[in-house]
Amino acid sequence: VLLQTLTSGLFLAAIYALAAFGLAIVYGVLDILNFAHGALLVLGAYLAFSFREGGAPLWLAAVLAVAAIALIGLVLQRLLFRRVEKEPVAGLVLSIGLIAIANSVILSAYGPDQYRLPRLLDGSLTIGDTQLPQDRLLIIAVAVTGLGLVELGIARAGWGKLLRATAEDDEAASLQGIPVARVKTIAFTAGAALAAVAGVLIATTTPFDAHLGENLLIKAFVIIIIGGVGSTKGALAGAGILGLAEAFSTTYLSTAIAQLVPLLVLAVVLLARPQGIFGRVTERT
Amino acid sequence: MVMKRIDSLPKAWWPVLLPATLFLLPLLSPTAQHFQWATTGALWGMWVLSLNIVWGYVGQLSLAQVALGAVGAYGFVILSTQHGLPLALAAFLGVGLAVVASLVLSAAALRLSGFYFTILTVTFALVIITVITNSDTAGRTTGLVVPRSALPSISLLGLEWPTASPLGGFYALAALMFVLLNAAAVLLARTSAGAGMFSVRDDPRLAVSVGINPLHVKSLAFVLSGFVAGVAGILHGLSYQLVVPELFALDQALVTVLLIVLAGRGSLYAPAIAGAVYVVIYQAAPIEGNYRGGLLGAFVVLIVLLVPGGIADGTQKAATTLLRWTRRGRPEAQPARQAPAQRTLARSHDEA
Numbered sequence: 001v002l003l004q005t006l007t008s009g010l011f012l013a014a015i016y017a018l019a020a021f022g023l024a025i026v027y028g029v030l031d032i033l034n035f036a037h038g039a040l041l042v043l044g045a046y047l048a049f050s051f052r053e054g055g056a057p058l059w060l061a062a063v064l065a066v067a068a069i070a071l072i073g074l075v076l077q078r079l080l081f082r083r084v085e086k087e088p089v090a091g092l093v094l095s096i097g098l099i100a101i102a103n104s105v106i107l108s109a110y111g112p113d114q115y116r117l118p119r120l121l122d123g124s125l126t127i128g129d130t131q132l133p134q135d136r137l138l139i140i141a142v143a144v145t146g147l148g149l150v151e152l153g154i155a156r157a158g159w160g161k162l163l164r165a166t167a168e169d170d171e172a173a174s175l176q177g178i179p180v181a182r183v184k185t186i187a188f189t190a191g192a193a194l195a196a197v198a199g200v201l202i203a204t205t206t207p208f209d210a211h212l213g214e215n216l217l218i219k220a221f222v223i224i225i226i227g228g229v230g231s232t233k234g235a236l237a238g239a240g241i242l243g244l245a246e247a248f249s250t251t252y253l254s255t256a257i258a259q260l261v262p263l264l265v266l267a268v269v270l271l272a273r274p275q276g277i278f279g280r281v282t283e284r285t
Numbered sequence: 286m287v288m289k290r291i292d293s294l295p296k297a298w299w300p301v302l303l304p305a306t307l308f309l310l311p312l313l314s315p316t317a318q319h320f321q322w323a324t325t326g327a328l329w330g331m332w333v334l335s336l337n338i339v340w341g342y343v344g345q346l347s348l349a350q351v352a353l354g355a356v357g358a359y360g361f362v363i364l365s366t367q368h369g370l371p372l373a374l375a376a377f378l379g380v381g382l383a384v385v386a387s388l389v390l391s392a393a394a395l396r397l398s399g400f401y402f403t404i405l406t407v408t409f410a411l412v413i414i415t416v417i418t419n420s421d422t423a424g425r426t427t428g429l430v431v432p433r434s435a436l437p438s439i440s441l442l443g444l445e446w447p448t449a450s451p452l453g454g455f456y457a458l459a460a461l462m463f464v465l466l467n468a469a470a471v472l473l474a475r476t477s478a479g480a481g482m483f484s485v486r487d488d489p490r491l492a493v494s495v496g497i498n499p500l501h502v503k504s505l506a507f508v509l510s511g512f513v514a515g516v517a518g519i520l521h522g523l524s525y526q527l528v529v530p531e532l533f534a535l536d537q538a539l540v541t542v543l544l545i546v547l548a549g550r551g552s553l554y555a556p557a558i559a560g561a562v563y564v565v566i567y568q569a570a571p572i573e574g575n576y577r578g579g580l581l582g583a584f585v586v587l588i589v590l591l592v593p594g595g596i597a598d599g600t601q602k603a604a605t606t607l608l609r610w611t612r613r614g615r616p617e618a619q620p621a622r623q624a625p626a627q628r629t630l631a632r633s634h635d636e637a
Contacts, residue, residue, distance in 0.1 A: 033400045035539070083590055088400070089346070090589050093546050096539050097585035103536075104579025214535060218411055221404045256419040263412050270397070270405065 073192025387511025
């Protein structure tokens, strides 16, 4: 049971990390609290479903869906979010408006029914007398290596430096000759693509409808607060804490309590360390 | 000169009278549908009023106002039907619970800045809804029935309004509550406490430096907005004769945010305009149900990009321009705008 709980905890953590990572990048670099992140995520899952209906194999449908969402992200940033760059609240309101639009599109195109994508792998791995579903293990592996590489890139690579410089202070960055506008567009596009990756992967493990976006969005918010808003490292740590805490409280306590666990964790973090685990103390208001 | 007159209009009784006249409209053509539209407008106007006090007046974007309404509504229903309290007492206690919950939020508002607070309100709302859906007393996801038969009659304009009746009577109750609460909020904006709220919103440091205590100002705003939310929640329950978690879910709070932005956050007209917009988009407009939310979202995107002040500010500016055109026969250069903080401080000096 311990091994099983650990696996499901790590699986939840992987899903949450995928969902929260893009949100953290977008907030860190563009200062936008993107409520539409969950909508992009669930739209990615729906698109993958549609591409598969159209005859594409699962991997191709997934790639197409991610590309389409990245393109939508690019257009949204260029067309809308860039115009309200100096007013974070306007960006937030725009993203709430986009949720309403996305929900209307989803409801009229797909209706309220639940959909799902086929599993990535069918078998399960038997260790001792516990069975661990292989597809979940694969998703954990994909998330850990994928996000690990991105995190390493942000910390070490040249493009990571550009990203961090822009996040730190975009005016100073632009004085150093960093193409700040382009970095921001790329960051938003990457955030959207990450949302779609998360959406597609989740859809292979569980049936989904339009509410999936909202539920994961709230979790992702909690995670980035726990980790420190705008810190990708914090998002990973927060996702790990939340996923494991939820899995263990589901197994050893009850589902009702497990629903409240993220909020308890959040309350503790806010009281003890309001800036989050990896957050910096800033005077931002 | 003209500029000044237009700017001082909100100081007059317009923000109180305009919504009051709006609610008289159904009497011109008293059909069940028109009464229902007016009721819905009043109910959503109250959600927006509650948000306007915390976000528009003191600048704290809270997504928990609708959940505070749930506290009031569930408190009212549980106390009246399961504990046999008289309706008025149950309503009073329900609203009191919402006010207490709102004060808890205000403690957080002082500790957290900007988006941190907003995210906290999202999770606060989620806690409330999670507790409700896991509690047998609160009817889990199926909700609780709210009997309307015990409601009293109101004598108004020489007529008896049986508020238990969905036709007319309940409309009168909802409209009356909205007009009263809206008038209270308009009055508040004109007191020195209201001026203090605006200055805390526009420039907290400057506000402190002239002796305004953000703690007092914000707590007052949260108490009042919790009060309005509690009343709105109870009336929502009475209107549907049922309280269910979906009535108070996060997407309702998001709609409230969209409405207030469209109407003009911080404007004293915002609640009335927002109520009217809600009725038009969600009930009166002849479009398919799925598209209504998207239509509201699209309007908000356009407003944010084109008219950041919303309908209220846009109309006022258009009226100013129009007046200047008619008076002078030609447009003149726009006078330089004062910084917002200076403007509010000037206002508070005027009134002191």
